[in-house]
Amino acid sequence: MPARLGPDLSTEAGLQALFAGVAGEPAIGLAVSGGADSLALLLLAQRWAASLDRPPRLHVYSLDHGLRPEAAAEVAMVLGVCQALGVAGTGLRWNGVKPDARLQEAARLARYRLIGAAMAADGVTVLLTAHHQQDQAETVLMRLAHGSGIEGLKGMAPQARIEGVRVHRPLLDVPPAALAGIVAAAGLVPAADPSNIDPHYERVRWRQAMPALAELGLDAPTLALFAERMGQADAAIAQLAEAGFAAMVTLDGFGAARIALAPFAGLNPAVATRVLGRVLNIVGGRQKPRALGQVERLRQAIVDNDLPRATTVLGCVVRIKDEAIAVAREPGRSLPADAVLAPHGELVWDERFRIINGSGATDLTASVADYLPRHRLEQFLGCKVTAPAEAIRTAPIVRDAAGGVLSLGGWSFDERITVQLLID
Structure with missing residues (x-):
C-alpha cells in the first residue's frame, strides 16, 4: 500500500479537504513563527477563508520566546504579512528566566500557555499549527527510540489539547517541500531559526539522520503511513x-x-x-x-x-x-493540601474527584480524610466498609467550620455538596 497522498493544495477542493477539521468554526487561531511551514499555513488558511461565503475570523499569534535577538524582527515580519493579507495578528513574548534544562519543552509549554490566554481574550477556540509530514516522521522515530508503545507510535494526532488549548494540525500529510514552494511562490522570505539545525536537540539529530534512513526506504511518507496504521491499531x-x-x-x-x-x-x-x-x-x-x-x-x-x-x-x-x-x-504521594470550596464553585481534588459547592456557603473545606476508623465510616455510610485502608486515608472529606462532615469520598451527606469520581 503506497503512502497516502495529502490534498492537492493548488485546488479549492484540496483546500476544503485540508481545513475540513475546522469547517464551521467561527474563529480560528494560527500559530505562525515566521518559518516556511507556518507562513504556508497562513497563506493556505487565508486562501481557504477567502473562498467561503461565510468565512471564519482568522487570528494569527506569533511568539518571541526571548531566546534570540532576531525573534522580535521575525514577529514583526509575521505581523506585516498578516496586515498585507488582511488577517488579524498578535505578537506575544515569553518573558522571565528560562530553564537550563529541557529548554525546548519549556518553550513549547510556554508558547501554548501564552497563545491560549490570548485566544481566550479574543474569543478564539481552536489553534492551527503547521506540523507537517516530516515532523510526524521525526516524532515516530523519537518515540520508537524511547520505547513507546502503539499509543505513542501513532505520532501526533490531527486534533489534540495542549495546556488547555484545542489544537488542530491540518498539514500532517503535507511534505515540507510543498510548503516551502507555496511561500516562495508568494514572494515571501521565511525566517531561519538556527535551533532547527542545532544537533544539541534530539529532534534535530533525527532530522539529520532522515536522508540516510530514506535511502533504506524509511522516508517521511513511509513513517507517516506507519503512524496512520498504528493509529488504527491503537483505536482497535x-x-x-x-x-x-x-x-x-x-x-x-x-x-x-x-x-x-x-x-x-x-x-x-x-x-x-x-x-x-x-x-x-x-x-x-x-x-x-x-x-x-x-x-x-x-x-x-x-x-x-x-x-x-x-x-x-x-x-x-x-x-x-x-x-x-x-x-x-498511595498515601503521602503528592496528595493535595486543604482547599477552600468557593461558594457556587467547584474544584478538582487530586485529579480524581470533582467537588461542587451548590450553595453560597463560604466555610467549606476539602481535605484528606486520613485516619478514620471503619466503625465511624460505617455509621456515616450505613454499610460495611471493605475498601483498602489506603483508599480511605486518601479520600477527600468536606467539612464546615464547625467540623461537620458534608461529604466523604464520593458520598455526599449534604444537599449542598456534589462529588463525582473522574474516570476519563
Whole structure:
C-alpha cells in the first residue's frame, strides 16, 4: 500500500479537504513563527477563508520566546504579512528566566500557555499549527527510540489539547517541500531559526539522520503511513480495552478499584496493559499516564503470580486479594493540601474527584480524610466498609467550620455538596 497522498493544495477542493477539521468554526487561531511551514499555513488558511461565503475570523499569534535577538524582527515580519493579507495578528513574548534544562519543552509549554490566554481574550477556540509530514516522521522515530508503545507510535494526532488549548494540525500529510514552494511562490522570505539545525536537540539529530534512513526506504511518507496504521491499531486496542474495563473493573466511592483477576489474566497483553494503565491513571491521580514500561512490568508480575504482597507504582498501592487486583491511592504521594470550596464553585481534588459547592456557603473545606476508623465510616455510610485502608486515608472529606462532615469520598451527606469520581 503506497503512502497516502495529502490534498492537492493548488485546488479549492484540496483546500476544503485540508481545513475540513475546522469547517464551521467561527474563529480560528494560527500559530505562525515566521518559518516556511507556518507562513504556508497562513497563506493556505487565508486562501481557504477567502473562498467561503461565510468565512471564519482568522487570528494569527506569533511568539518571541526571548531566546534570540532576531525573534522580535521575525514577529514583526509575521505581523506585516498578516496586515498585507488582511488577517488579524498578535505578537506575544515569553518573558522571565528560562530553564537550563529541557529548554525546548519549556518553550513549547510556554508558547501554548501564552497563545491560549490570548485566544481566550479574543474569543478564539481552536489553534492551527503547521506540523507537517516530516515532523510526524521525526516524532515516530523519537518515540520508537524511547520505547513507546502503539499509543505513542501513532505520532501526533490531527486534533489534540495542549495546556488547555484545542489544537488542530491540518498539514500532517503535507511534505515540507510543498510548503516551502507555496511561500516562495508568494514572494515571501521565511525566517531561519538556527535551533532547527542545532544537533544539541534530539529532534534535530533525527532530522539529520532522515536522508540516510530514506535511502533504506524509511522516508517521511513511509513513517507517516506507519503512524496512520498504528493509529488504527491503537483505536482497535482502545475499543477492546473499553469493553474489558466495563466488564471487569469496579470503582468504589473512595476512588479505589478492583479488577477481576481471572478474566484480566486471560486478556491479550496489549489490551490488559491498557486496562491496567487506565486504572492506575484514575486511582493514582493521573501521575504518569504514559509510563508504559512500569505498567507492562506490573501486568507481567500479576499474570505470573509474582506480585509482592503490596507494591507501589504510579501513585497507587496494588495487591492481589480475594481473586481480584486491588488498587488504591498511595498515601503521602503528592496528595493535595486543604482547599477552600468557593461558594457556587467547584474544584478538582487530586485529579480524581470533582467537588461542587451548590450553595453560597463560604466555610467549606476539602481535605484528606486520613485516619478514620471503619466503625465511624460505617455509621456515616450505613454499610460495611471493605475498601483498602489506603483508599480511605486518601479520600477527600468536606467539612464546615464547625467540623461537620458534608461529604466523604464520593458520598455526599449534604444537599449542598456534589462529588463525582473522574474516570476519563
